[in-house]
Structure formats: structure tokens, C-alpha cells
Amino acid sequence: MKCMHCQGKMKKGTAPFHIDRKSYHLILDEVPAWICQQCGEAYFDEPEVDSIQEIIQTVETQTDKLSAA
Numbered sequence: 001m002k003c004m005h006c007q008g009k010m011k012k013g014t015a016p017f018h019i020d021r022k023s024y025h026l027i028l029d030e031v032p033a034w035i036c037q038q039c040g041e042a043y044f045d046e047p048e049v050d051s052i053q054e055i056i057q058t059v060e061t062q063t064d065k066l067s068a069a
Contacts, residue, residue: 001034008038015042017052023063026056 001010014030031052033042044052 003036003039003041004043005041006036006039008036010034010043011037017044019056023067024059026059028052028055
């Protein structure tokens, strides 16, 4: 597998995932990912993306409940 950004060699590892939204900031420190050995760009496989999206949906639902209280 080659990096889409720089064509460097990819290696399996972990990478942080950060998202900033209006009502919250989410940081996941060690998400399984493919890491470019040349530029450090991280790519997540579909199962990890699905899990991240599920976490984001849960956080958004809970922050909406808090805002409505």
C-alpha cells in the first residue's frame, strides 16, 4: 500500500483522531491505522471509520440532550 499524499510506504500502527465541533472536542489517542513512513499521514480502514462514526453519533446525541436540558 502506498500513501495517497506522497506515495510513501505504509505501515500498520496507531494514530490519533481529533474532531472539533461546536459543542465538543473529541480525541481518540490510539486508533488502528496505516501510517505513511515518509510523511506520517494516517489512513483508517473501514471498520475503524465505522467505529469512529458511531462514537461521534453517540457524543452528538448526548450533547444534544445536555443542551436541551
